[in-house]
Amino acid sequence: MSGLKNDSYDIVVGIPSFNNRSTIKHVVEIASKGLKEYFPKMRSCIVNSDGGSSDGTEGSFYSANSMGLDLLSFKYTGISGKGSAMRSILRLASRLDARAVVFLDSDLRSVEPFWIERLAGPIIDLDASYVAPYYIRHKYDGTITNSICYPLTTSLYGRKVRQPIGGDFGVGREMIDYYMSVPEETWNSDISRFGIDIWMTTSAINEASGKIYQAALGSKIHDVKDPGKQLGNMFKEVVGTLFDLMEKYHRKWEAVSGYETAPVYGDVVGGEAEPLQVDLANMMGKCYDGVRTRLDFSESVLGGEITRKLSTFSKENAMVTDDLWVEVVYRISSAYRRRELRNKLIELLVPVYFARVADFVTRTLEMDQEEAERETERLLERFVNTKEELRKIWEKNTR
Known part of the structure; x- marks a missing residue:
């Protein structure tokens, strides 16, 4: 089954991708199970925003057993990068009048059906505006997060969110509308690339009137990267966006002292982190x-x-x-x-x-x-x- 049959949906699961043929089918099938199990009465769909994959990612996406849920895959336009893919999903969700968007990385191997409930539940049931992930990760996975994004963002804005650039998020209607309201020139930057996650989280902390939650998801197993060999460009885009936002919100963070922890939704799940070797x-x-x-x-x-x-x-x-x-x-x-x-x-x-x-x-x-x-x-x-x-x-x- 492909294509969207309705003009509106309650929940949109969005999966940005680029050459993820070997993993995206699994993500779609697990997301479908989660939607059917935890939100059976909700109108839901799963969409894939792709960056022009040449490995058959779209075919793998459509080959998944979606349990009757509508699927749609499309190639986004604009600057090449993850942020452009996520923007396209948000734009579609806005047109579909979605109550919640759940973003899932396309290379996930540890995703479970309950992730859908943990990321969408606070929005649907508790009127949350934004849900960040709360993972168990290897001590050397997420070095950009651990070295700068997590400690600096907590210190600046007084909100302790352990994984501000985790990749898997729940976004409520308030923040969907906000992200779509920013001027076009804002997107002509690194937020259209890997700067998207820190921009979305920082914007939610500073702009949302509703609560921000962290979703207990257990282990994150995905395509891990050696910091010294594969993260240089990502660091530039993420941290450049983080610093740019410091200027935008400096009046707010200058007045902040201390911090409070964003509440964790769901019981914290144990698990084993995937090993990672660092050179x-x-x-x-x-x-x-x-x-x-x-x-x-x-x-x-x-x-x-x-x-x-x-x-x-x-x-x-x-x-x-x-x-x-x-x-x-x-x-x-x-x-x-x-x-x-x-x-x-x-x-x-x-x-x-x-x-x-x-x-x-x-x-x-x-x-x-x-x-x-x-x-x-x-x-x-x-x-x-x-x-x-x-x-x-x-x-x-x-x-």
């Missing part, structure tokens, strides 16, 4: 090469003391402590308002991020998941407790 030598080598060619620029932005610390790195020893990492993030995020420097600032931050991850990996090699999580929480508290330093640096760069 430490590669990360430290990339840090050394990336920093040593930018020392003059580093001194102009980060100052002499921090630059001297960075200049002592070697290919065999390039690691950044929590304290140094927080200082660097504060200075670069504050300078990011200078649009002519943005590319150079992010290009400097990427190798420092590699060194920050190298330090974390080295310290936690013998730690289990729970112990490593405590290290991430310590970094969060460091951001929270030194927020006044950020305010001072921000104010100084405003003059």
Whole structure:
């Protein structure tokens, strides 16, 4: 069955994709089971917004057993990237007058039917505006989240959301309308690429009148990536968007102290995280090469003391402590308002991020998941407790 038979639907499950033939069928079938089991009286459909896959993703999508639910696959238009795919789904959901959109990554192997209830339930039953995922992940999976997005977003906006860029979200009508109301030029940026998740979460924290929940989903098993080999471009797009939003919402975050945890919906599910190997030598080598060619620029932005610390790195020893990492993030995020420097600032931050991850990996090699999580929480508290330093640096760069 293909095509949408109704003019309106209560729940739209949206799956962005690009060359995901081997996994998307499974995601569709599990989503169908979840919709049938938990929302049997709701009008529901599953849509795939594809980036021009050449591996037969669309055929795999339509071959899934949807249990009678309507399926629609289409190729999105606009800037190539995940954000454009998700925007197309939101636009369709708006036209269909949907009460909730559930986004699922197309490479998921751990998705379960109850995920649909956890992501849509707070919206349908509790009038939530937004639902972020709450996963169990390997201690080295999600290093962009753990190093900067999670601790900095919590510190800035006072809302503790563990996975602000998790990929699987529930979006209520209020936020569907908001995302569709932003000017067209807003989409001509990294939010049309990998910046979409942090933009959606940060916007919800600052714009939603309804509650924000976290959905207990258990383990996330997907196509994991080595930070030093596969996450450089993603880091630039995600963190560039995060810093851009700091300027937009600076009046709000300047007034925030402390934080509260967004409530978790559903019992926390146990599970085993998928193993992930990290190439430490590669990360430290990339840090050394990336920093040593930018020392003059580093001194102009980060100052002499921090630059001297960075200049002592070697290919065999390039690691950044929590304290140094927080200082660097504060200075670069504050300078990011200078649009002519943005590319150079992010290009400097990427190798420092590699060194920050190298330090974390080295310290936690013998730690289990729970112990490593405590290290991430310590970094969060460091951001929270030194927020006044950020305010001072921000104010100084405003003059």
